[in-house]
Amino acid sequence: MTDAPIFDPQAWGLSDEQANLCTQARELAAEKFAPRATEYDRNASFPTENYQDLAASGLLGICIPKESGGHGADLKTYMLTAAEIGRYCGATALTFNMHVSSCLWTGDLLDQLDLDDHLRDQHHKMRALHYGRILNDGKIYAQPFSEGGAAAAGFAAFGTTALKVDGGWKITGKKIFASLSGHADYYGVLCSALQTADEKSSRRNTMYIAVHADAKGVSVVGEWDPMGMRGTVSRTLIFDDVFVPDEAQLMPQGVYPKAASRWPHMFMTLTPAYMGIAQAAYDFTVSYLRGEIPGMPPVKRRMYPTKQLAVAQMRLILEQTKALWFQAISEASPDPSQDVLMRAWAAQHTVMENANAISQLAIRTCGGQSMLKSLPLERLYRDSRCGSLMLPWTAELCMDMLGKAALYNKGETDDDA
Numbered sequence: 253m254t255d256a257p258i259f260d261p262q263a264w265g266l267s268d269e270q271a272n273l274c275t276q277a278r279e280l281a282a283e284k285f286a287p288r289a290t291e292y293d294r295n296a297s298f299p300t301e302n303y304q305d306l307a308a309s310g311l312l313g314i315c316i317p318k319e320s321g322g323h324g325a326d327l328k329t330y331m332l333t334a335a336e337i338g339r340y341c342g343a344t345a346l347t348f349n350m351h352v353s354s355c356l357w358t359g360d361l362l363d364q365l366d367l368d369d370h371l372r373d374q375h376h377k378m379r380a381l382h383y384g385r386i387l388n389d390g391k392i393y394a395q396p397f398s399e400g401g402a403a404a405a406g407f408a409a410f411g412t413t414a415l416k417v418d419g420g421w422k423i424t425g426k427k428i429f430a431s432l433s434g435h436a437d438y439y440g441v442l443c444s445a446l447q448t449a450d451e452k453s454s455r456r457n458t459m460y461i462a463v464h465a466d467a468k469g470v471s472v473v474g475e476w477d478p479m480g481m482r483g484t485v486s487r488t489l490i491f492d493d494v495f496v497p498d499e500a501q502l503m504p505q506g507v508y509p510k511a512a513s514r515w516p517h518m519f520m521t522l523t524p525a526y527m528g529i530a531q532a533a534y535d536f537t538v539s540y541l542r543g544e545i546p547g548m549p550p551v552k553r554r555m556y557p558t559k560q561l562a563v564a565q566m567r568l569i570l571e572q573t574k575a576l577w578f579q580a581i582s583e584a585s586p587d588p589s590q591d592v593l594m595r596a597w598a599a600q601h602t603v604m605e606n607a608n609a610i611s612q613l614a615i616r617t618c619g620g621q622s623m624l625k626s627l628p629l630e631r632l633y634r635d636s637r638c639g640s641l642m643l644p645w646t647a648e649l650c651m652d653m654l655g656k657a658a659l660y661n662k663g664e665t666d667d668d669a
């Protein structure tokens with residue numbers, strides 16, 4: 253029996269395109285990704301076969317604009333589609349996000365910002381190179397931003413630098429938690445562009461550029477044996493004086509900082525993997541208590557009021573999470589009002605924390621046999637814990653921003669107190 257969509261197209265008013273992409277993703281992930289998820293998780297290995305399927309299905313180009321040969325999905329359409337993948341393999345959905353962001357950010361998000369004709373023209377030429385690689389050759393892009401300092405949170409300039417040289421840039425630095433490391437074909441790196449070696453790095457000079465995985469000076473180091481999201485293979489990347497040609501930029505210089513500040517919802521793209529996990533943990537519990545999990549003896553427990561109450565509580569949390577998330581992704585746009593932005597932070601926090609809340613309730617409710625490694629629930633539980641840690645909008649930082657934004661208007665201080 254196929255699972256019902258997370259967001260029923262009629263009830264939630266999805267377009268035909270959104271409904272079709274969600275169906276395609278759900279069917280592919282349920283049939284192919286779900287049976288492979290245990291192995292990837294156990295071995296902390298990258299879901300290579302899933303990416304071959306994603307390439308064959310055309311979903312690798314989901315956010316490549318239609319005129320360039322992709323599906324042209326906007327942020328909302330992508331998020332709804334990716335959540336369906338997250339139900340069956342969280343690590344695939346999370347790494348898919350890293351790949352897709354390189355297209356969404358350079359595609360629909362930038363198309364909605366005002367750039368002068370020269371910059372727009374330059375950008376369209378640049379992105380055509382990347383889109384061609386993805387659509388024609390099934391190439392995969394990663395998104396290593398984190399460095400272990402304050403840069404990925406948006407509070408400091410990136411320590412990784414790109415020094416201007418003849419015909420391109422020399423990249424030097426280190427990125428931690430680089431999902432898809434050793435498996436992506438290109439690393440879409442955020443770094444500080446320097447015209448001379450003694451120039452100081454600044455956030456204004458942030459550059460977004462794709463480094464070929466096999467370029468001289470690129471190496472992947474360190475082990476990867478984490479608690480959850482093990483299939484993301486998020487090891488450390490070292491760039492040691494790596495030459496990258498000018499045309500490898502994913503956005504013209506100076507554009508990334510503008511995009512990040514005017515399109516803050518771009519950071520919500522880490523949530524669909526966890527929206528899918530929340531749904532999966534709820535679905536599992538219902539099936540388990542109904543005695544419908546294949547290979548398990550029927551557990552006759554659903555008649556107990558405590559079980560019914562627990563499932564009701566899970567359903568409440570799931571409905572609240574879905575409603576807030578759906579509203580936040582529906583109203584995403586450049587230059588959101590403070591009210592809309594605060595809702596985006598609230599939605600991010602809610603999805604990340606509630607995916608874990610539902611997963612832990614699922615384990616308590618289903619009981620000891622449900623947390624055996626032969627079943628997916630304990631993986632959902634471990635994977636779900638990782639959502640709140642993702643910078644720049646970690647659960648803690650969302651609370652920080654919400655509290656400040658509620659109590660202070662823009663530019664307001666306590667100096668006159």
Ligand SMILES: Cc1cc2nc3c(=O)[nH]c(=O)nc-3n(C[C@H](O)[C@H](O)[C@H](O)COP(=O)(O)OP(=O)(O)OC[C@H]3O[C@@H](n4cnc5c(N)ncnc54)[C@H](O)[C@@H]3O)c2cc1C
Pocket residue numbers: 350395396397398399400401402404405407428429430431432480481484486638640641642643644646647648649652
């Ligand atoms: C499974 C997984 C996959 C990942 N994949 C990628 C990837 O592909 N690319 C990528 O770039 N990153 C990736 N990350 C990294 C992630 O986005 C964070 O950068 C990382 O989890 C930060 O860990 P840390 O210990 O360095 O956090 P720290 O920077 O030490 O922060 C710890 C906590 O302190 C809080 N904090 C941080 N800065 C501040 C501040 N200035 N003020 C107040 N509180 C603060 C935050 O809540 C944060 O959670 C991944 C992480 C995980 C877990």
